[in-house]
Amino acid sequence: MLDDNLRPIPQTNVDYTSLPINPTPEEYFLLSRINGNVTVGEICQISGLSIEATHKALARLQEAGLIKIPEPEKKTAAESGMYDSVEGVDFGQEEVAAPAVEEADAASSAPSESKPAPEHRPPPKVEVMGTSMLNPAPELDVDDGLGPAFFDGWPVAFSAYSFDPEALNESVSISDELKRYILYIHAHIDKVDYYKVLNVARDAGRKEVRASYFTLSKIFHPDSFYGKETGSYSEKIDDIFQGLSKAHQVLSNKNKRSEYDATLASAESAPSAPSSPGATAPAAADVAQSGSGSSGGQAVDKKKEMAFGVLVKRGEKHEAAGEYVEAAAEYKKAFAIKHDPLVALRGANLLMRSGEEHIDDAILLAKAAAKEDPSNAKPLILIGDAYEEKGDYESARDYYERARAVEPDNKVVGRRLKYLETAAH
């Protein structure tokens, strides 16, 4: 028996035409999940095979020269950056970010021939599988759609997510791995920023954003499931596609994107932000600065103050004209220059009144306000309201609780909490 903590490493440059033994489809499936980072124990959990069968399969894969199982004494690195990967044929490049994988020769890596038709369980095509597995391209290929890097920085690692067994067992014409993708993305898409939704870098250009959106749309657009039995997945698919198009709508529009970047930056500087891995915060701040132009940046305090005043005035003008979204945008920019919680709250309030598509932005802005002035219950209540509006009652309750901690006698908070309690039975 193999040690559960071992991390098998996929091998590069294997000649698939002359393997010593021919692996079974199950074994190839297992191979697709091996990225140098998952442990034998985890592989056993996700293989869908018995532990014994999984170990046997791993042994055969090693015998075939497709993987290498390291010696037991070798201790592994940090848990972070661990993700599960699904069949390489469809999504490929799982091992891109895997530290244990040898740097592959990019030039020799042929592009995957497979089309992104994830609802079909791919046949065990040796060449395709090999290409995908063993020649990881340094960059995520658009054609491959989802890769492990996709979930980099998502709140819960894909492999650590506990899938609803009932949903996984539902008899629908969606492949197992796509089911997992749908369930995982659906559960988290509202909790990550638009860049993560589309799996693009913060500085990605319009074309990159579009390419990623198109690729993902091909997988998750309801039309891709036309005529197929999708059961309870159908609503989730709709939601995911809407999440994708919402993210694209913002990131492909210069103005909306710079506004979004500004709110993202201010929210991420707040510790309460749910999905702000420290590493990405500085990057966001940079974007925000370039987004709000020369009005902020390294200017002297006086200049900052002036710019702040101008932006607030502009916001007020929009507000008076009933153009709440535009007004909020100005307040956001103003806040990016000077962290005045009142201006952020003002913007958040306006966004709350501007329809559902602005709720997320309202939350981000209100969080920034709450961070600046933790003694004020108003931003917290607003966040609670916003989550309630979104149907995320758990988060709503959290924020109402926090508001109650600040202002125990607040009647609105009391009423909302009571309501949520009854709603939750």
Place this chain on the structure above:
Amino acid sequence: MERIIGIDLGTTNSCVSVVEAGAPKVIPNKGGYKTTPSIVAISESGRRLVGQMAKRQAITNARHTVYAAKRLIGRKWGSPAVLHCQETCPYEIVPGPHDDVRIMLRGKEYSLPEISSIILQEMKLVAEEYLGEEPEKAVVTVPAYFNDNQRQATKDAGRIAGLDIVRIINEPTAAALAYGFGKNLDATIAVYDLGGGTFDISVLEISAGVFDVISTAGDTFLGGEDFDARIIEHLAYEFAREHRVDLRKDEMSLQRLKDAAEKAKIELSAMKETEISLPFIYTKESGEALHLQSTLTREKFEELVADLVHRSVKICQATLQEAGLDEADIDDVILVGGMTRMPKIQAAVAEYFGKEPSKAVHPDEAVAIGAAIQGMALVDSSQDVLLLDVTPHSLGLMVHGGGFERLIEANTTIPTSHSHNFTTVRDNQTSVKIVVFQGESDKAIENELLGEFVLTGLRAAPAGAVEVQVKFNISPDGIVSVAAKDLETGKEQSITVTATSGLTEDEIQDMIQENQDYLVALKEDEEIERERAKITKLIREVEKLVDAFGGRNEDDVRDACDSAQIVVHEARNALSSRDFEQVAASVSALDRAKDLLQSLA
């Protein structure tokens, strides 16, 4: 794999296409034409006439011939578009039971979906004759700027025709599919679609087989019909100045003018001037016949329609702005719709976009081809084609004071949805009324009313305690649906649609039944018709034989001739009979008489 046909249900012409072995093909009708006039008529005998047949008899049967029905579909009684049609159309437009519009033909009211269903059925038949099997499913196109009521009415038309419309797509988007299908494009394109009745402009990004509409706009009352109307007006005005007679008041004159105007318009695309000659266009009470003789130059025509052309360019500007693009960002401009053959329009488009428009697609066929491609893409997952279209209008609610609160903005990618929570405002309130509109005005009533939805059966509770979440959905067809759920109990809440111009389910069922009955009767009629044709032929043959016996006086010959004449006499009576048995009996009697005579000859 099942085949889904694509139908371009146009204002003036319709077209059907299917993808065969990966290649889209436009299916010609019986007459060999690739497009069929979208004209429906009811003959004196109650027969439905469609297409070329209906067009041919339009002049003599103007009152019962419906053209451009698409301009009325999904419209409300009393709306400007309907008033306009009432003024200019020779057929009788009457109000329907839901504030909708009906057309009175031979004493029977037809809803617009019924009229459209007759055209759809004809297109289905065209496809059936080509495919050798009845197509059950279709993708049907509508103008991009069609609102929910118009789309819903189009879907209803499909149901009445017995055709499952699996998807409604926008015409310019369909044209873009026809343009980009099979090419590995990475481009931003604009589709300028000026058809018989509507104008659309859409801006799309095409890449990796994805056709993403960025923005769309249009005018559902700007098209070739309006260009014709300008010529009609011009001719009628000239005529009135000379003869003090308004030709438009006379149905037949108007129909002749309309025909001549369309013909002149088409000719002026190729020629600098055209002769319009309508002899005996009007007869005065005195019995004096009047003739219309006129010359129309291209220049004059362009002057008559300058504002229409300008209007379309204005809409292009607004669309590009909405898309956040400059004219220079557009890699290619595609022209669709018969009207784009007009040189002035091509010039205006070229001038605005700063480049010659592409002629890569056929202006009359591209839309149907695109529809067929979408149909194939739905069922054939090996096809790497995905359409991402948008909703052309903002969707929202009427709020206090008559304001319009937008829930889903125009140009949002569909399918999409939006949830909105409603709370009761009175104690023990058991129902909530939601009034839904579509449009861009900040005043609710200036927008198109989609419906009033009443949430009923709410729990009796203190004010504010009941919270209902209403989910507004826009389907990939661009059709709006509403669902509600009590947030506390999680129970689905029933919604009643109380104000909508659409047909009720009962009405649709009745219309489906009526259509079926008509088709059955039609089939019987056709069978009788065939027998009657046989009778006519046999009578001629029998009479010839009798004549040939002219001088002969043998008994058997004389008997045979006598009885043959009796048979012929009866057969003549049978010709006007609607009883199939009687008609068929006459055919066999004639056959026997003919055999007998031949044996004696």
